[in-house]
Amino acid sequence: MIRIRFHGRSGSSLSARRQGSRADAPHGTGTYYGDAMPGLSGDQIRKRLSNARLYLCTDARRSRGDLAEFADAALRGGVDIIQLRDKSGGEPLEAKEEIAALEVLAAACEKHGALLSVNDRSDIAYAVGADVLHLGQDDLPVPVARELLGDGPVIGRSTHSLDQALAAAKEEGVDYFCVGPCWPTPTKPGRSAPGLELVRAVGTEVPTALPWFAIGGIDLDRLPQVREASASRVVVVRAITEASDPAEAASALRSALTAPRSV
Numbered sequence: 674m675i676r677i678r679f680h681g682r683s684g685s686s687l688s689a690r691r692q693g694s695r696a697d698a699p700h701g702t703g704t705y706y707g708d709a710m711p712g713l714s715g716d717q718i719r720k721r722l723s724n725a726r727l728y729l730c731t732d733a734r735r736s737r738g739d740l741a742e743f744a745d746a747a748l749r750g751g752v753d754i755i756q757l758r759d760k761s762g763g764e765p766l767e768a769k770e771e772i773a774a775l776e777v778l779a780a781a782c783e784k785h786g787a788l789l790s791v792n793d794r795s796d797i798a799y800a801v802g803a804d805v806l807h808l809g810q811d812d813l814p815v816p817v818a819r820e821l822l823g824d825g826p827v828i829g830r831s832t833h834s835l836d837q838a839l840a841a842a843k844e845e846g847v848d849y850f851c852v853g854p855c856w857p858t859p860t861k862p863g864r865s866a867p868g869l870e871l872v873r874a875v876g877t878e879v880p881t882a883l884p885w886f887a888i889g890g891i892d893l894d895r896l897p898q899v900r901e902a903s904a905s906r907v908v909v910v911r912a913i914t915e916a917s918d919p920a921e922a923a924s925a926l927r928s929a930l931t932a933p934r935s936v
Protein backbone atom coordinates (compact mmCIF):
# COMPACT_ATOMS: atom_id res chain seq x y z
CA MET A 674 0.00 0.00 0.00
CA ILE A 675 1.46 3.34 -0.99
CA ARG A 676 1.41 5.97 1.76
CA ILE A 677 0.50 9.39 0.45
CA ARG A 678 1.94 12.04 2.73
CA PHE A 679 0.07 15.00 1.35
CA HIS A 680 -3.22 15.36 -0.43
CA GLY A 681 -3.72 18.45 -2.54
CA ARG A 682 -7.06 19.23 -4.08
CA SER A 683 -8.40 16.11 -5.72
CA GLY A 684 -7.09 15.88 -9.27
CA SER A 685 -4.96 18.98 -8.84
CA SER A 686 -1.66 19.47 -10.65
CA LEU A 687 0.09 19.43 -7.31
CA SER A 688 -1.24 16.15 -5.96
CA ALA A 689 -0.53 14.61 -9.35
CA ARG A 690 3.08 15.84 -9.25
CA ARG A 691 3.61 14.68 -5.72
CA GLN A 692 2.22 11.25 -6.38
CA GLY A 693 4.58 10.88 -9.29
CA SER A 694 7.66 12.12 -7.47
CA ARG A 695 8.03 10.23 -4.24
CA ALA A 696 11.56 9.80 -2.92
CA ASP A 697 10.89 6.09 -2.40
CA ALA A 698 9.61 5.71 -5.98
CA PRO A 699 11.80 8.24 -7.70
CA HIS A 700 11.38 10.13 -10.92
CA GLY A 701 12.56 8.12 -13.83
CA THR A 702 10.95 4.86 -12.77
CA GLY A 703 7.80 5.58 -14.70
CA THR A 704 5.91 4.43 -11.61
CA TYR A 705 2.45 5.88 -11.37
CA TYR A 706 0.50 5.99 -8.15
CA GLY A 707 -2.83 7.58 -8.76
CA ASP A 708 -5.48 8.24 -11.30
CA ALA A 709 -4.02 11.68 -11.98
CA MET A 710 -1.10 12.31 -14.35
CA PRO A 711 2.32 11.51 -12.87
CA GLY A 712 5.02 14.17 -12.46
CA LEU A 713 8.00 14.50 -14.78
CA SER A 714 10.76 11.91 -14.70
CA GLY A 715 14.26 12.95 -13.62
CA ASP A 716 15.40 12.71 -17.24
CA GLN A 717 12.56 14.94 -18.41
CA ILE A 718 13.37 17.51 -15.73
CA ARG A 719 17.08 17.53 -16.66
CA LYS A 720 16.27 17.89 -20.34
CA ARG A 721 14.07 20.90 -19.60
CA LEU A 722 16.75 22.35 -17.34
CA SER A 723 19.36 22.05 -20.06
CA ASN A 724 17.11 24.04 -22.42
CA ALA A 725 16.15 26.63 -19.79
CA ARG A 726 17.25 30.24 -20.28
CA LEU A 727 14.86 32.33 -18.21
CA TYR A 728 14.24 31.59 -14.52
CA LEU A 729 11.77 33.66 -12.50
CA CYS A 730 11.46 33.95 -8.72
CA THR A 731 8.12 35.35 -7.58
CA ASP A 732 6.45 35.98 -4.27
CA ALA A 733 2.92 34.68 -3.68
CA ARG A 734 1.48 38.07 -4.68
CA ARG A 735 -0.75 38.09 -1.58
CA SER A 736 -1.34 41.83 -1.75
CA ARG A 737 -2.36 41.74 -5.41
CA GLY A 738 -4.19 38.40 -5.28
CA ASP A 739 -3.27 37.62 -8.88
CA LEU A 740 -0.76 34.76 -8.59
CA ALA A 741 -2.53 32.50 -11.10
CA GLU A 742 -2.91 35.23 -13.73
CA PHE A 743 0.63 36.46 -13.16
CA ALA A 744 2.19 32.99 -13.45
CA ASP A 745 0.17 32.21 -16.55
CA ALA A 746 1.34 35.45 -18.19
CA ALA A 747 5.01 35.02 -17.23
CA LEU A 748 5.14 31.43 -18.47
CA ARG A 749 3.25 32.32 -21.64
CA GLY A 750 5.87 34.98 -22.26
CA GLY A 751 8.70 32.45 -22.10
CA VAL A 752 9.78 31.78 -18.50
CA ASP A 753 11.22 28.25 -18.27
CA ILE A 754 11.44 27.82 -14.49
CA ILE A 755 9.28 29.52 -11.86
CA GLN A 756 10.24 29.59 -8.19
CA LEU A 757 8.08 30.59 -5.27
CA ARG A 758 10.31 32.84 -3.16
CA ASP A 759 8.16 34.76 -0.74
CA LYS A 760 10.18 36.84 1.70
CA SER A 761 7.79 39.75 1.43
CA GLY A 762 6.00 39.72 4.78
CA GLY A 763 8.99 39.73 7.13
CA GLU A 764 8.01 36.22 8.25
CA PRO A 765 8.28 33.11 6.05
CA LEU A 766 5.04 31.70 4.72
CA GLU A 767 3.44 28.98 6.80
CA ALA A 768 3.84 25.58 5.12
CA LYS A 769 0.15 25.41 4.27
CA GLU A 770 0.24 28.83 2.57
CA GLU A 771 3.39 27.95 0.68
CA ILE A 772 1.89 24.69 -0.55
CA ALA A 773 -1.29 26.49 -1.62
CA ALA A 774 0.71 29.02 -3.66
CA LEU A 775 2.80 26.22 -5.16
CA GLU A 776 -0.37 24.47 -6.18
CA VAL A 777 -1.27 27.53 -8.24
CA LEU A 778 2.19 27.60 -9.83
CA ALA A 779 2.10 23.84 -10.47
CA ALA A 780 -1.05 24.23 -12.57
CA ALA A 781 0.57 27.00 -14.61
CA CYS A 782 3.74 24.92 -15.07
CA GLU A 783 1.75 21.97 -16.28
CA LYS A 784 -0.11 24.15 -18.78
CA HIS A 785 3.06 25.73 -20.18
CA GLY A 786 5.60 22.91 -19.86
CA ALA A 787 7.71 24.78 -17.30
CA LEU A 788 9.60 23.59 -14.22
CA LEU A 789 8.31 24.23 -10.69
CA SER A 790 10.95 25.35 -8.20
CA VAL A 791 10.84 25.51 -4.40
CA ASN A 792 13.20 27.76 -2.47
CA ASP A 793 15.02 26.65 0.69
CA ARG A 794 12.62 23.98 1.97
CA SER A 795 13.21 20.38 0.95
CA ASP A 796 10.21 19.22 3.00
CA ILE A 797 7.94 21.40 0.92
CA ALA A 798 9.69 20.38 -2.29
CA TYR A 799 8.92 16.81 -1.30
CA ALA A 800 5.32 17.58 -0.34
CA VAL A 801 4.53 19.18 -3.69
CA GLY A 802 6.66 16.97 -5.93
CA ALA A 803 8.70 19.96 -7.09
CA ASP A 804 10.95 19.63 -10.12
CA VAL A 805 13.58 21.91 -8.59
CA LEU A 806 14.86 22.75 -5.11
CA HIS A 807 17.07 25.83 -4.78
CA LEU A 808 19.57 26.01 -1.90
CA GLY A 809 21.75 28.97 -0.93
CA GLN A 810 25.08 28.88 0.85
CA ASP A 811 23.38 29.03 4.27
CA ASP A 812 20.59 26.59 3.50
CA LEU A 813 20.30 22.85 4.11
CA PRO A 814 23.36 20.90 2.87
CA VAL A 815 22.84 19.39 -0.57
CA PRO A 816 23.47 15.74 0.52
CA VAL A 817 20.69 16.00 3.11
CA ALA A 818 18.24 17.48 0.61
CA ARG A 819 19.23 14.82 -1.92
CA GLU A 820 18.60 12.06 0.57
CA LEU A 821 15.16 13.46 1.33
CA LEU A 822 14.17 14.06 -2.28
CA GLY A 823 15.77 11.15 -4.12
CA ASP A 824 17.42 11.47 -7.53
CA GLY A 825 14.54 12.88 -9.53
CA PRO A 826 14.29 16.59 -8.74
CA VAL A 827 17.15 18.87 -9.67
CA ILE A 828 18.97 20.85 -6.99
CA GLY A 829 20.45 24.29 -7.58
CA ARG A 830 22.95 26.29 -5.59
CA SER A 831 23.59 30.03 -5.12
CA THR A 832 27.20 31.16 -5.49
CA HIS A 833 28.78 34.56 -4.83
CA SER A 834 32.49 33.97 -5.43
CA LEU A 835 34.70 32.03 -7.80
CA ASP A 836 35.52 29.50 -5.07
CA GLN A 837 31.84 28.88 -4.40
CA ALA A 838 31.13 28.47 -8.11
CA LEU A 839 34.03 26.03 -8.49
CA ALA A 840 32.73 24.07 -5.51
CA ALA A 841 29.12 24.03 -6.77
CA ALA A 842 30.23 22.86 -10.20
CA LYS A 843 31.88 19.82 -8.61
CA GLU A 844 29.47 19.13 -5.77
CA GLU A 845 27.72 15.77 -5.89
CA GLY A 846 23.97 16.20 -6.23
CA VAL A 847 24.08 19.74 -7.68
CA ASP A 848 22.47 20.15 -11.11
CA TYR A 849 22.84 23.90 -11.71
CA PHE A 850 24.17 26.96 -9.97
CA CYS A 851 23.54 30.69 -9.93
CA VAL A 852 26.15 33.45 -9.90
CA GLY A 853 25.62 36.90 -8.45
CA PRO A 854 24.42 39.40 -7.62
CA CYS A 855 25.52 41.08 -10.84
CA TRP A 856 24.32 44.40 -9.36
CA PRO A 857 23.24 45.31 -5.82
CA THR A 858 19.54 44.60 -5.58
CA PRO A 859 16.78 45.59 -3.15
CA THR A 860 15.32 42.10 -3.62
CA LYS A 861 18.21 40.69 -1.57
CA PRO A 862 19.13 43.47 0.84
CA GLY A 863 22.55 43.22 2.45
CA ARG A 864 24.02 40.90 -0.13
CA SER A 865 27.10 42.53 -1.62
CA ALA A 866 27.48 42.26 -5.36
CA PRO A 867 30.54 40.60 -6.91
CA GLY A 868 29.27 42.03 -10.19
CA LEU A 869 29.83 41.02 -13.78
CA GLU A 870 33.49 40.39 -13.03
CA LEU A 871 32.44 37.20 -11.27
CA VAL A 872 30.21 36.19 -14.18
CA ARG A 873 33.17 36.70 -16.52
CA ALA A 874 35.45 34.68 -14.26
CA VAL A 875 32.96 31.81 -14.04
CA GLY A 876 32.70 31.79 -17.84
CA THR A 877 36.42 31.42 -18.26
CA GLU A 878 37.60 29.62 -15.12
CA VAL A 879 34.92 27.12 -14.16
CA PRO A 880 35.14 24.03 -16.33
CA THR A 881 31.59 22.73 -16.10
CA ALA A 882 28.91 21.05 -18.12
CA LEU A 883 26.27 22.20 -15.61
CA PRO A 884 23.87 24.94 -16.61
CA TRP A 885 24.51 28.15 -14.67
CA PHE A 886 22.51 31.36 -14.40
CA ALA A 887 23.48 34.96 -13.68
CA ILE A 888 21.28 36.70 -11.08
CA GLY A 889 20.79 40.02 -9.32
CA GLY A 890 19.70 43.35 -10.75
CA ILE A 891 19.17 42.00 -14.25
CA ASP A 892 16.66 43.66 -16.54
CA LEU A 893 16.19 44.07 -20.26
CA ASP A 894 18.54 47.06 -20.50
CA ARG A 895 21.34 45.28 -18.65
CA LEU A 896 20.93 41.93 -20.36
CA PRO A 897 23.42 42.62 -23.19
CA GLN A 898 26.16 43.26 -20.59
CA VAL A 899 25.29 40.03 -18.82
CA ARG A 900 25.50 38.09 -22.07
CA GLU A 901 28.71 39.82 -23.00
CA ALA A 902 30.12 38.68 -19.64
CA SER A 903 29.42 35.08 -20.82
CA ALA A 904 26.12 34.16 -19.16
CA SER A 905 23.53 32.60 -21.43
CA ARG A 906 20.94 32.01 -18.71
CA VAL A 907 19.47 34.45 -16.18
CA VAL A 908 17.31 34.55 -13.06
CA VAL A 909 15.13 37.62 -12.56
CA VAL A 910 12.68 38.85 -9.97
CA ARG A 911 11.61 42.51 -10.38
CA ALA A 912 12.12 42.58 -14.15
CA ILE A 913 8.98 40.47 -14.41
CA THR A 914 7.21 40.74 -11.04
CA GLU A 915 7.08 44.53 -11.26
CA ALA A 916 6.30 44.73 -14.97
CA SER A 917 2.94 46.18 -15.95
CA ASP A 918 2.74 43.45 -18.61
CA PRO A 919 4.53 40.33 -17.29
CA ALA A 920 3.98 38.34 -20.49
CA GLU A 921 5.55 41.09 -22.57
CA ALA A 922 8.43 41.50 -20.09
CA ALA A 923 9.16 37.77 -20.14
CA SER A 924 8.89 37.62 -23.90
CA ALA A 925 11.29 40.55 -24.37
CA LEU A 926 13.83 38.97 -21.98
CA ARG A 927 13.52 35.63 -23.71
CA SER A 928 14.06 37.17 -27.17
CA ALA A 929 17.04 39.14 -25.92
CA LEU A 930 18.54 35.98 -24.40
CA THR A 931 18.27 33.98 -27.58
CA ALA A 932 19.08 36.70 -30.14
CA PRO A 933 22.48 36.38 -31.82
CA ARG A 934 25.08 38.27 -29.78
CA SER A 935 26.62 41.35 -31.30
CA VAL A 936 30.42 41.06 -31.11
Ligand SMILES: Cc1ncc(COP(=O)(O)OP(=O)(O)O)c(N)n1
Binds near residue numbers: 831
Ligand atom coordinates in the same frame (compact mmCIF):
# COMPACT_ATOMS: atom_id res chain seq x y z
C1 LIG B 1 17.39 30.62 -8.67
C2 LIG B 1 17.82 31.24 -7.40
N1 LIG B 1 19.06 31.74 -7.31
C3 LIG B 1 19.46 32.30 -6.15
C4 LIG B 1 18.61 32.35 -5.07
C5 LIG B 1 19.06 32.91 -3.75
O1 LIG B 1 19.15 31.89 -2.76
P1 LIG B 1 19.70 32.25 -1.30
O2 LIG B 1 21.06 32.77 -1.43
O3 LIG B 1 19.52 31.06 -0.44
O4 LIG B 1 18.74 33.40 -0.81
P2 LIG B 1 17.17 33.33 -0.59
O5 LIG B 1 16.50 33.39 -1.91
O6 LIG B 1 16.84 32.04 0.10
O7 LIG B 1 16.83 34.53 0.23
C6 LIG B 1 17.33 31.81 -5.22
N2 LIG B 1 16.42 31.81 -4.24
N3 LIG B 1 16.96 31.25 -6.39
Ligand SMILES: Cc1nc(C(=O)O)sc1CCOP(=O)(O)O
Binds near residue numbers: 730859
Ligand atom coordinates in the same frame (compact mmCIF):
# COMPACT_ATOMS: atom_id res chain seq x y z
C1 LIG C 1 17.10 36.16 -4.65
C2 LIG C 1 18.41 36.66 -5.09
N1 LIG C 1 19.54 35.92 -4.95
C3 LIG C 1 20.62 36.57 -5.41
C4 LIG C 1 21.96 36.00 -5.39
O1 LIG C 1 22.91 36.67 -5.79
O2 LIG C 1 22.06 34.84 -4.99
S1 LIG C 1 20.27 38.08 -6.05
C5 LIG C 1 18.63 37.87 -5.71
C6 LIG C 1 17.57 38.87 -6.03
C7 LIG C 1 17.42 39.15 -7.51
O3 LIG C 1 16.35 40.00 -7.64
P1 LIG C 1 16.20 41.10 -8.79
O4 LIG C 1 16.14 40.37 -10.08
O5 LIG C 1 14.91 41.79 -8.44
O6 LIG C 1 17.37 42.03 -8.67
Ligand SMILES: [Mg+2]
Binds near residue numbers: 793807809
Ligand atom coordinates in the same frame (compact mmCIF):
# COMPACT_ATOMS: atom_id res chain seq x y z
MG1 LIG D 1 17.91 30.28 0.43
